[in-house]
Amino acid sequence: MMQVRRRYFFTLAALILASPALAETPPVIDGFTLANGLEVVVIENHRVPVVSHMLWYRVGAADDPPGKSGLAHYHEHMMYQGTARYPAGRYADLIESRGGAQNAFTGADATAYYATVAKDDLPLVMALEADRMRGLSPRAAAAEKEKQVVLEERLSRVENSPEALLSEQMNAALFRHHPYRLPVIGWAHEIRQLTRSDALKFHAAWYRPGNAVLVLSGDITAGEARPLVEKYYGGLTNAYVFPHQWNAEPAQSVARTMVLRHANVGQPVWARYYAVSSLGDGRKEAALPLLMLSQLLGGGQTSRLYQSLVKDKEIASEVEVGYDAFVLGPSRFRIVVKPAPGVSMEKIGQAVDAEIAAAFGKNFPSADVLRAKTLLKAQSVYARDGLSDMARIMGWIRILGLPRDYFMSWPQHIEAVTPDAIADAVRTELTPERSVTGWLLPEEKKERR
Amino acid sequence: MRLLSWILLSCVFSSPVLAGEVKEVVSDGGIKAWLMEEHSLPLIAVHVAFRGAGSAHDGDRLHGLAYMTSRMLTEGAGGMDAQQFAAALESRAIGFDAAVDEDLLEASMQMLSDTRDDAFRYLGLALTEPRFDGDALERVRRRTLSELKDDAKDPGRIAEREWRKRVFGDHPYGHMVSGSEEGVGRLDRYDLRHFAEKHLTRENMLVAVVGDITPEALKSLLDKTFGDLPKRYRPEVTVPEASPAATAKPVTVAYDVPQTVAVFGLPAVRRDDPEFMAAYLMNQILGGNTLTGRLGHEIRDKRGLAYGVSSSLRTLMHAAYLSGAFATRNEEAGQAAAVLVDTLKAFARSGPGEQELLDAKRYAVGSLAINLDGNDAIAGFLITMQHQALGIDYLKRRERLIEAVTGNEVKAAAKRLIDADKLSMVLVGKPEPVPGR
Numbered sequence: 001m002m003q004v005r006r007r008y009f010f011t012l013a014a015l016i017l018a019s020p021a022l023a024e025t026p027p028v029i030d031g032f033t034l035a036n037g038l039e040v041v042v043i044e045n046h047r048v049p050v051v052s053h054m055l056w057y058r059v060g061a062a063d064d065p066p067g068k069s070g071l072a073h074y075h076e077h078m079m080y081q082g083t084a085r086y087p088a089g090r091y092a093d094l095i096e097s098r099g100g101a102q103n104a105f106t107g108a109d110a111t112a113y114y115a116t117v118a119k120d121d122l123p124l125v126m127a128l129e130a131d132r133m134r135g136l137s138p139r140a141a142a143a144e145k146e147k148q149v150v151l152e153e154r155l156s157r158v159e160n161s162p163e164a165l166l167s168e169q170m171n172a173a174l175f176r177h178h179p180y181r182l183p184v185i186g187w188a189h190e191i192r193q194l195t196r197s198d199a200l201k202f203h204a205a206w207y208r209p210g211n212a213v214l215v216l217s218g219d220i221t222a223g224e225a226r227p228l229v230e231k232y233y234g235g236l237t238n239a240y241v242f243p244h245q246w247n248a249e250p251a252q253s254v255a256r257t258m259v260l261r262h263a264n265v266g267q268p269v270w271a272r273y274y275a276v277s278s279l280g281d282g283r284k285e286a287a288l289p290l291l292m293l294s295q296l297l298g299g300g301q302t303s304r305l306y307q308s309l310v311k312d313k314e315i316a317s318e319v320e321v322g323y324d325a326f327v328l329g330p331s332r333f334r335i336v337v338k339p340a341p342g343v344s345m346e347k348i349g350q351a352v353d354a355e356i357a358a359a360f361g362k363n364f365p366s367a368d369v370l371r372a373k374t375l376l377k378a379q380s381v382y383a384r385d386g387l388s389d390m391a392r393i394m395g396w397i398r399i400l401g402l403p404r405d406y407f408m409s410w411p412q413h414i415e416a417v418t419p420d421a422i423a424d425a426v427r428t429e430l431t432p433e434r435s436v437t438g439w440l441l442p443e444e445k446k447e448r449r
Numbered sequence: 450m451r452l453l454s455w456i457l458l459s460c461v462f463s464s465p466v467l468a469g470e471v472k473e474v475v476s477d478g479g480i481k482a483w484l485m486e487e488h489s490l491p492l493i494a495v496h497v498a499f500r501g502a503g504s505a506h507d508g509d510r511l512h513g514l515a516y517m518t519s520r521m522l523t524e525g526a527g528g529m530d531a532q533q534f535a536a537a538l539e540s541r542a543i544g545f546d547a548a549v550d551e552d553l554l555e556a557s558m559q560m561l562s563d564t565r566d567d568a569f570r571y572l573g574l575a576l577t578e579p580r581f582d583g584d585a586l587e588r589v590r591r592r593t594l595s596e597l598k599d600d601a602k603d604p605g606r607i608a609e610r611e612w613r614k615r616v617f618g619d620h621p622y623g624h625m626v627s628g629s630e631e632g633v634g635r636l637d638r639y640d641l642r643h644f645a646e647k648h649l650t651r652e653n654m655l656v657a658v659v660g661d662i663t664p665e666a667l668k669s670l671l672d673k674t675f676g677d678l679p680k681r682y683r684p685e686v687t688v689p690e691a692s693p694a695a696t697a698k699p700v701t702v703a704y705d706v707p708q709t710v711a712v713f714g715l716p717a718v719r720r721d722d723p724e725f726m727a728a729y730l731m732n733q734i735l736g737g738n739t740l741t742g743r744l745g746h747e748i749r750d751k752r753g754l755a756y757g758v759s760s761s762l763r764t765l766m767h768a769a770y771l772s773g774a775f776a777t778r779n780e781e782a783g784q785a786a787a788v789l790v791d792t793l794k795a796f797a798r799s800g801p802g803e804q805e806l807l808d809a810k811r812y813a814v815g816s817l818a819i820n821l822d823g824n825d826a827i828a829g830f831l832i833t834m835q836h837q838a839l840g841i842d843y844l845k846r847r848e849r850l851i852e853a854v855t856g857n858e859v860k861a862a863a864k865r866l867i868d869a870d871k872l873s874m875v876l877v878g879k880p881e882p883v884p885g886r
Binding site for chain 2: 150310379385
């Protein structure tokens with residue numbers, strides 16, 4: 001089956017909810033909490049007898065101890081290397097041999113393990129996840145081998161790609177002190193020093209029921225889920241988990257520029273990151289205006305930067321803008337531009353700065369704002385088609401500490417975003433002092449002497 | 450054992466999607482569409498595919514023609530230029546995109562039910578009256594050339610390009626789907642219009658619709674939407690049957706990256722071959738899943754030599770092959786390639802174990818049911834079912850077909866297909882030691 005690109009979705013890593021005007025039944029979202037602190041969210045979808053079981057832990061790369069960047073991610077790998085009860089590889093074997101799909105991801109704020117299985121296999125998944133929450137028992141050789149796998153992963157994702165190398169450096173410059181400066185996968189020299197013991201200590205410190213949120217999405221009700229969750233997770237003992245101990249970022253006070261020249265660059269890249277507010281940090285009321293702004297500035301053909309740089313001035317072949325509102329700490333507002341042949345980096349920078357300056361104090365046309373709101377709202381309906389989007393959305397809502405019904409009240413929040421608030425966000429958040437600009441260029445041709 | 454395995458399989462679960470009705474809807478004008486209704490959400494997904502409209506039909510001079518045509522379908526239609534068309538779709542939250550592979554050009558549209566009539570109208574316009582405006586073409590060309598420039602420096606893309614060239618040579622499958630800088634640079638709007646008129650026709654069209662729409666409503670939309678397409682499919686390229694050639698020994702393309710990327714391939718069997726299901730399960734066991742396949746087990750899990758390693762079966766209209774990839778740091782890449790070849794040989798010799806086969810069958814049955822959880826995924830699969838001529842009741846029959854495959858059949862498939870003499874491999878990087886045979 002051919003993969004077809006989604007053009008109009010996923011430009012925004014955010015939730016959009018059903019506007020009351022849409023005539024559809026709202027999703028049933030329910031939940032409960034066990035005595036040991038495990039929180040459970042249940043989203044009903046009875047289209048197919050399948051359930052997506054997504055277990056979120058409130059720990060991520062931002063919690064890597066000093067000198068041990070990559071530990072949260074390495075620990076994610078170690079979760080597959082055996083427990084007292086199930087030997088290495090058994091987790092994936094058991095789930096896939098039942099036709100299930102499973103995977104995991106580590107982010108800066110959270111780590112999530114998800115398996116989608118036939119409804120009847122839900123007890124199996126719960127047994128496995130409760131078992132590895134309880135504790136890990138990897139062999140020394142397996143721990144060492146898995147470190148090599150992580151190093152290969154780093155090579156694939158970062159070191160084989162000049163663009164990824166620049167992005168990693170830009171993050172480190174954008175956040176000087178906050179742990180978001182660290183690559184989630186870790187710096188290579190620190191990955192090499194990680195030990196099995198590091199992973200086990202990390203597990204004991206963070207992997208507790210009171211520090212987890214279980215999201216069930218699919219053919220299940222809260223009433224059905226409760227006895228199962230009690231049976232498999234109820235016996236786990238909670239323990240105190242330290243709150244995140246993250247360095248606060250000092251005030252962003254200086255514009256930074258970075259240049260990477262690399263032999264393997266085909267198409268040069270101009271990139272700008274701003275350290276900005278999020279739903280979890282800073283001026284939280286600026287988060288949704290920033291979300292709208294990312295759509296208005298760079299959400300496709302009708303967006304401001306595309307019109308100006310690609311269509312009118314013809315100085316770029318592509319523009320991409322990204323912003324994630326669902327972040328516990330400061331977020332990034334990213335602008336990435338592919339310059340047209342022969343166009344200098346300085347020219348791109350001037351053009352982008354001019355468009356941002358034009359958006360200061362001057363509102364976007366109301367037709368544009370309406371279109372952006374329509375798109376954001378509709379995504380809530382689209383998100384309900386299938387199981388995994390809802391599991392992810394509700395997970396992030398709870399990781400952010402937002403109430404479960406935030407999903408239903410989202411349309412009001414989106415409606416409430418005014419053009420003035422958007423202009424205000426441009427003025428206060430997209431300022432040079434908060435920015436890093438990166439240039440990715442081919443190696444300079446050496447002069448012949 | 451056979452009875453036991455059948456019972457175990459049938460206990461997987463039966464999804465209403467798999468049991469669900471796929472209806473054929475035929476308009477008064479004779480246009481056919483496959484429909485699966487789902488009224489629990491006000492959403493509709495539509496996929497329209499054209500067989501024999503992929504990159505194999507680019508012709509010798511214009512590699513990238515099909516790719517560019519697909520990209521231009523979203524850049525204006527009827528009386529709307531690119532921006533007007535984009536604004537019209539965005540203001541109704543309609544998603545629209547088009548892509549190609551070697552054989553198919555496939556457009557897909559996502560809509561809320563209450564925008565249905567507008568959405569179908571825009572879809573029809575995009576396919577029957579694409580504008581191919583000069584300024585839009587220049588923008589899309591610039592973007593595509595920029596991506597091709599990147600591809601020329603990306604080790605994974607270099608590996609794929611070099612592998613295709615060596616195993617298919619001058620055959621229409623021998624170039625990258627996205628084309629070349631020469632081809633994309635050379636084509637003009639008349640080339641695109643010519644390609645569309647010959648290849649986007651009623652004769653080679655497949656339509657799949659899933660979601661909140663009744664057969665009656667769909668029937669009334671089909672003629673309006675697709676009626677104006679050219680009637681006859683008139684390809685200009687004849688695509689001969691092909692089989693990927695072997696490389697006498699692994700080919701190394703020296704490139705300065707820290708991690709070597711490798712692509713390998715073997716000839717396989719066509720979709721309508723009686724041995725296909727056995728070959729499909731064979732591939733599932735070999736490398737269908739990174740963590741649980743033979744290749745992943747030997748290369749990643751036992752030895753930590755790679756993060757990504759997998760294999761898949763491709764049944765194109767004129768070729769069938771198994772291909773896979775892995776990436777390993779240069780110092781270990783030679784060893785990884787050797788382990789790959791050893792693993793293939795061992796599998797060819799002994800085939801799968803009983804449990805391995807049972808697990809693969811259950812995965813094959815269950816994973817499809819799990820993946821078909823939403824309109825878009827189902828619509829895409831309905832296109833595959835039409836394209837590969839699997840029959841409208843395939844979803845109901847598939848489990849039995851899988852269950853019926855015996856261990857001996859899979860062993861025979863492995864012996865026949867995993868032939869070291871037919872293996873092709875290309876490595877890009879600085880692998881040590883340089884693999885030979």
